[in-house]
Amino acid sequence: MDFVNCEGWLTELDDMWPGKALSIQVEKEICHLRSPFQDIRLFETTDCGKMLVLDGMIQFTEYDEFAYQEMMTHVPMFSHPAPEKVLVIGGGDGGILRELAKHDTVKEIDICEIDEEVINVCREHVPSLACGFDDPRVNIHIADGSEFIKSHNSYYDVIIVDSSDPIGPGEALFHKAFYAGMKQALNDGGIIASQGESFFLHPEVFCNLLGVVRSLFPICGYSFMLVPTYPGGNIGVCLGSLKHKVNSPARRPSAEQQSKFNYYTPELHQASAVLPAFGQRLIDKVMAADPNSFN
Amino acid sequence: MDFVNCEGWLTELDDMWPGKALSIQVEKEICHLRSPFQDIRLFETTDCGKMLVLDGMIQFTEYDEFAYQEMMTHVPMFSHPAPEKVLVIGGGDGGILRELAKHDTVKEIDICEIDEEVINVCREHVPSLACGFDDPRVNIHIADGSEFIKSHNSYYDVIIVDSSDPIGPGEALFHKAFYAGMKQALNDGGIIASQGESFFLHPEVFCNLLGVVRSLFPICGYSFMLVPTYPGGNIGVCLGSLKHKVNSPARRPSAEQQSKFNYYTPELHQASAVLPAFGQRLIDKVMAADPNSFN
Structure with a gap:
């Protein structure tokens, strides 16, 4: 699960990590599609380079x-x-x-x-x-x-x-x-x-x-x-x-x-x-x- | 800097860590005062025990x-x-x-x-x-x-x-x-x-x-x-x-x-x-x- 708020912060809500969440500020969504397997979103972030999000979970940022x-x-x-x-x-x-x-x-x-x-x-x-x-x-x-x-x-x-x-x-x-x-x-x-x-x-x-x-x-x-x-x-x-x-x-x-x-x-x-x-x-x-x- | 949104998530915005933020879900604020030195807030969180926040920065949670x-x-x-x-x-x-x-x-x-x-x-x-x-x-x-x-x-x-x-x-x-x-x-x-x-x-x-x-x-x-x-x-x-x-x-x-x-x-x-x-x-x-x- 994830959501992007009006100020451009994507927040990752993780059932495996209840009560805690990481947010990354995004500049723009580069693409968003649904494959037969999962929801795929790629973002350009403000400070972490590109970021891949699958089914609402951050997979990587270019920063780390x-x-x-x-x-x-x-x-x-x-x-x-x-x-x-x-x-x-x-x-x-x-x-x-x-x-x-x-x-x-x-x-x-x-x-x-x-x-x-x-x-x-x-x-x-x-x-x-x-x-x-x-x-x-x-x-x-x-x-x-x-x-x-x-x-x-x-x-x-x-x-x-x-x-x-x-x-x-x-x-x-x-x-x-x-x-x-x-x-x-x-x-x-x-x-x-x-x-x-x-x-x-x-x-x-x-x-x-x-x-x-x-x-x-x-x-x-x-x-x-x-x-x-x-x-x-x-x-x-x-x-x-x-x-x-x-x-x-x-x-x-x-x-x-x-x-x-x-x-x-x-x-x-x-x-x-x-x-x-x-x-x-x-x-x-x-x-x-x-x-x-x-x- | 910090803010608590309407769903009870406290988000820590850190100038030393731009474009990224950690959020912790809080159950209630135990106390909030301003000392001569800083803003002091203590929370009960949903999953991390008590949490001390000074000038908007998380100092500890009992969890870790x-x-x-x-x-x-x-x-x-x-x-x-x-x-x-x-x-x-x-x-x-x-x-x-x-x-x-x-x-x-x-x-x-x-x-x-x-x-x-x-x-x-x-x-x-x-x-x-x-x-x-x-x-x-x-x-x-x-x-x-x-x-x-x-x-x-x-x-x-x-x-x-x-x-x-x-x-x-x-x-x-x-x-x-x-x-x-x-x-x-x-x-x-x-x-x-x-x-x-x-x-x-x-x-x-x-x-x-x-x-x-x-x-x-x-x-x-x-x-x-x-x-x-x-x-x-x-x-x-x-x-x-x-x-x-x-x-x-x-x-x-x-x-x-x-x-x-x-x-x-x-x-x-x-x-x-x-x-x-x-x-x-x-x-x-x-x-x-x-x-x-x-x-």
Whole structure:
């Protein structure tokens, strides 16, 4: 749910964050359409560049999207010693693709986005993210991610799930069946990374997701990042791994790579996995619980 | 600046954060008065407990104040091997005092708050924070902190500045003269900690403050914490030290102490000093600049 008041402030009302709301001042609406899946609005804001809003929820602003895209991409990528085949599920704005393009080891990048209109809007109006589609290694698949993975057994080194919240078209991407599907689509030593919500704002969603991953993968983890224009200003990446640890990098970026990053560093990779005391207690509780109690 | 709309949402409009605003749904206003220094409003909110608003800026909500109070207190306290005499400047809500009371090494806690009305409102209505005033080691001084420190030479082991933003009564607490005064009020090996704003939202304020501290203290540092009801969801503690390092603890909390903390851990002490790439680049720039260019 969202509304724009007479003075041009868009306010995001979030059932997952009751009694609190973030407002962004908009200059103009660039486009507004309804796809078969969701309501899509793109705004020019006064201070945050372009802003994409799906079903009333802010997906990115150009001001701070780098934090999310870099951590969602580089934490799993640098946890893997040599990722060659990568799948992005969701991520129709192209931001994750833009970050993947900075990895020379990668030979093939598949993106599976259910809503072609999101891609079209971003390619037409938001080149700062959609430039990711220009990489020749990218193949676009317009399909349901949970179906797509069924036809790819033991194939990918890294799968990144760039989903919206578990309300609307992203809902299926938070269930155990989907994570089991991703596991079988992974190559030996593969790693999955998914939008892990905020442990601070949505402890129940966080715990269930971590519990699902923990019940399927020998190694799991969670790293948080600061994104001022998300509710509460933080969100995380939830990680499942068949072999490699995920709370520290397997290799360092080259100096040239690092110069292209505004958020990720190898030191931050480690630091972002260290949660405040109450967050660590949530993790301890998940680890001690019956693995079958999550779905 | 703030306003409450007809549906009971208080929106915080911040000149330091243009084009963005946080709104909190309020149930009722508990009290509203004007002190000689500022406009003071206390609300009961729908989902965040009690909320103090000074001159239109949210100072705390009971939902997430622990993150701020714990990091402002325990980062400098555990960086010091044996702090006995502590001064709090500002902090009239009592939250920092509540955290200091968890330290057995401490013999004397002075608090110097300029606005007695803030203390009165919190002692009457917000026992969850103002319980800090009940500790017998606490002495209350109603005075201007920048004057108070002049009569205390080489006295304190730790000084904590719990100020509002550099607009209004907190303004003097962001200048070099005040930091020089705090330095001379410190005992050998003393440490100061001050509300350090957000490196993400207010890079100029962050850089100037860090530059001031760096120009006066042999060791300086900055740790950030997540506070969802502050603009952008993060803020930091700026640290200056005469001898001890501040980016890792000099000693660990006892098991009993740790069980009382919801945010601080020794591991997080270290991790919270690791900033994203763009934040580290800001620090590098401050360190390379002429120390006299900050005031």
